[in-house]
Amino acid sequence: MKAVSLVSAGLDSLLAARIIQNEGIKIIPLFFKTPFNPKDKLDKQLEIIYQNLRIKPEVVSIEEDFLEILKKPCYGFGQNMNPCIDCKILMFTKAKALMSNFGAEFVITGEVLGQRPMSQNRQALKTIEKKSGLKGLVLRPLSAKLLPPALPENKGWIKKENLFAFYGRSRKPQLGLAKQLRINNYLTPAGGCLLTDPGFAKRLKELILHQELSLDNIELLKVGRHFRIFKDTKLIVGRNEKENNIILDLVRKDDHLFSPSQGIRGPVALGRGSFNEGLIELSCRIICRYFDLDSKTKGRVVYKRVLDKKEKIKEVTPIDEDTLLTLRI
Ligand code: SF4
Known part of the structure; x- marks a missing residue:
């Protein structure tokens, strides 16, 4: 039997x-x-x-x-x-x-x-x-x-x-x-x-609301700090080295990647969705908020669309906490 x-x-x-x-x-x-x-x-x-x-x-x-x-x-x-x-x-x-x-x-x-x-x-x-x-x-x-x-x-x-x-x-x-x-x-x-974790459930609900439900996007929900920076654009910032590595594994060709320039300690971030110059600047300011800047007021961010070979650099000031909170999911 x-x-x-x-x-x-x-x-x-x-x-x-x-x-x-x-x-x-x-x-x-x-x-x-x-x-x-x-x-x-x-x-x-x-x-x-x-x-x-x-x-x-x-x-x-x-x-x-x-x-x-x-x-x-x-x-x-x-x-x-x-x-x-x-x-x-x-x-x-x-x-x-x-x-x-x-x-x-x-x-x-x-x-x-x-x-x-x-x-x-x-x-x-x-x-x-x-x-x-x-x-x-x-x-x-x-x-x-x-x-x-x-x-x-x-x-x-x-x-x-x-x-x-x-x-x-x-x-x-x-x-x-x-x-x-x-x-x-x-x-x-x-x-x-x-699904029984309230923090995860909140991020998932937001994903469904924006009609972005897919296995790829669900995997990303499991790591990092999530920001909705425009209606169809998200930025995910790693919280530690393990998460940075997972984020790099999950990256797609049409995503954007952001990281600290040489000599600065900080996380990587993945941008998914459509980007223009304004959203790139905003993403750089968000990731810069998590850089170890010592006493400096600005940080240099390296970024590129994964598909493109050439990396670019932007020097920005970190975003203020109040604005950051309005974008955090
Ligand atoms: S939704 Fe999750 S908690 Fe509920 S039965 Fe399925 S696996 Fe279990």
């Missing part, structure tokens, strides 16, 4: 998968890659899943589909920009499509009834199952005793008494079970989806 198991590297999904493994069912862990997994954590997440379940997870990309959901989620957003019900319907639908490839009979999730007000109440669980075509096929081992029986219980493959009745937001029961099952390597709930 086989089942696909929706796993992140969070405790709940790992517990759910392990409980069912212990019932003698072979599981196929599915890890869904959205544009909002923190990029630097992806390898770590996959490693954690492998360490706990001893099976390499299948990575399923839902990045492109996710962009469509974000534009107008049928079931709305949660507290920030997280369209959890639509996101789960998408994941469950993909899981259903993959079941036959793996010869799986049902789906396992780590959902806990009442844990999240939007997506883990009885009605939401029902809706997600129905809309994804998985009605009766989803087993939620952590709350199964509180829910109608799913296929593996009805068929007698798994006994309800071996499952749990966890409810609500407390993490205590899960922590106790983790000890029992010797699961001690997992990510905290906050380490997951960036």
Whole structure:
């Protein structure tokens, strides 16, 4: 008997998968890659899943589909920009499509009834199952005793008494079970989806408002200080060396790049959108604000459009704080 198991590297999904493994069912862990997994954590997440379940997870990309959901989620957003019900319907639908490839009979999730007000109440669980075509096929081992029986219980493959009745937001029961099952390597709930981060959500909302939603632009949202300097023009300034390097990796041919001239310490900045002389001057003044100028009042900025070979230099005064604040996203 086989089942696909929706796993992140969070405790709940790992517990759910392990409980069912212990019932003698072979599981196929599915890890869904959205544009909002923190990029630097992806390898770590996959490693954690492998360490706990001893099976390499299948990575399923839902990045492109996710962009469509974000534009107008049928079931709305949660507290920030997280369209959890639509996101789960998408994941469950993909899981259903993959079941036959793996010869799986049902789906396992780590959902806990009442844990999240939007997506883990009885009605939401029902809706997600129905809309994804998985009605009766989803087993939620952590709350199964509180829910109608799913296929593996009805068929007698798994006994309800071996499952749990966890409810609500407390993490205590899960922590106790983790000890029992010797699961001690997992990510905290906050380490997951960036859509639940208020700062990130604010920048994403601004991006959608300007109709600039794309995978490239979402990657950029994950680094730096963001400024809207004109209706279709943004400047992103690195906050440290690591971010400077990421920004340089994400640069496109039609972007502009700004950096301190020789002898000055400071970040790099990426300009995306249309630029004229005025916007170049403004960008130079913004990046200059983050230069280490000692006691000097002006800084020299090197800039160029990435496509162009020739670099230019502008000497500018740093922008004042009040103006800077009006441009910051
Ligand atoms: S928190 Fe993010 S990944 Fe999780 S269900 Fe919500 S939108 Fe999807």
